[in-house]
Amino acid sequence: MRYEKLLVAAGAAFFVGVVSAQEPGKPAPAFDLPASSAQAVRLADLKGRVVYVDFWASWCAPCKQSFPWMNDMQAKYGPKGLTIVGINVDKKREDADKFLAGTPAKFTVAFDTSGKVAQAYQPKGMPTSYLIGADGIVRAVHVGFRDKDKDELESELAAALSASGRK
Amino acid sequence: MKRLLLMVAVAVLAAGCESMPKVQPWEKGNLAKPEMAFDPDTLEARFADHTYFSKEGASGGAGVGGGGCGCN
Numbered sequence: 001m002r003y004e005k006l007l008v009a010a011g012a013a014f015f016v017g018v019v020s021a022q023e024p025g026k027p028a029p030a031f032d033l034p035a036s037s038a039q040a041v042r043l044a045d046l047k048g049r050v051v052y053v054d055f056w057a058s059w060c061a062p063c064k065q066s067f068p069w070m071n072d073m074q075a076k077y078g079p080k081g082l083t084i085v086g087i088n089v090d091k092k093r094e095d096a097d098k099f100l101a102g103t104p105a106k107f108t109v110a111f112d113t114s115g116k117v118a119q120a121y122q123p124k125g126m127p128t129s130y131l132i133g134a135d136g137i138v139r140a141v142h143v144g145f146r147d148k149d150k151d152e153l154e155s156e157l158a159a160a161l162s163a164s165g166r167k
Numbered sequence: 168m169k170r171l172l173l174m175v176a177v178a179v180l181a182a183g184c185e186s187m188p189k190v191q192p193w194e195k196g197n198l199a200k201p202e203m204a205f206d207p208d209t210l211e212a213r214f215a216d217h218t219y220f221s222k223e224g225a226s227g228g229a230g231v232g233g234g235g236c237g238c239n
Contacts (some may be wrong), residue, residue: 059199091191118193125192 016118022121027051027122028132033087036100041110042075043132050077050160051132052084057119058099059090060126066145067103073157074107077124080161081134085110089118090127131156132165 023027024100028043028115030050049085056063067086074084082114084107088096093111100109121130124143125158131140140156190198197203207211220226 015209052235055193057193057199059196088194091194115191115193118191123192126195128192 011118021142022130022138024138027131027136028138029117030134031087031110031112031117031120033117036091036105036109041108043085043136046083047136048081048134048164049146050134050157050164051076051131052082052157053121053132054084054127054129055089055121055123056086056127057089058095058164062145063127064099064103064149066127067105069145069150069153071104071106072152077157077161081164082157082161083095083108087112087117091115129153131160133160139163 030038030043032044035083043053052070052073054066055141056066070084070086073082078084086105086109088109088111090096090099090111091113093113096109096111110117121128125147127143129142129145130138131142133139138161142153142156185188
């Protein structure tokens with residue numbers, strides 16, 4: 001009897017600090033972050049557009065590979081209602097700026113130096129992307145970036161855009 | 168009171184490092200630095216590894232994949 005209680009206490013301690021991650025079907029957590037442009041980026045301001053949120057870091061090699069692809073996607077689908085927001089999770093802004101000098105981003109880049117937004121989205125690796133539909137609901141989550149993922153990601157983007165009623 | 172203390176102590180002990188803040192995937196900037204690698208010199212490590220598996224007659228199993236970004 002006594003040990004049962006001990007076990008319960010020990011078991012409870014294991015689960016402290018477990019936060020549920022973002023999954024498809026859940027509403028995307030709001031964010032308001034300083035951006036590379038003068039204006040801050042707010043998810044609320046992007047309502048009605050399909051938003052591709054990508055968490056990246058200067059120290060992450062696959063992130064570097066994903067940038068040219070995201071530039072292409074922004075150029076191709078931007079006029080159709082897609083906004084790509086690359087959220088940088090570096091603790092120092094300078095690290096991100098150095099990365100961006102060598103790897104230009106032609107999409108919105110936001111800076112989450114405190115890691116608060118990452119905390120809310122719980123990306124499981126770097127990079128992790130969240131495709132958010134025009135209704136503000138997460139449609140797809142993708143961890144990592146490989147060349148072979150490109151087609152699948154693009155078709156998800158296109159599907160989200162056609163579901164939003166834009167063509 | 169004693170019992171409660173014991174319970175708390177067991178809970179803390181059983182949880183171990185679990186109760187400490189975990190390094191999250193987006194916080195691995197320091198872990199991804201080159202000086203955090205097991206082998207500081209990749210070329211030398213490969214050379215040593217080559218010597219090793221040539222002697223051993225079997226290769227592989229010497230390392231783990233990944234660059235600290237949790238993407239593998």
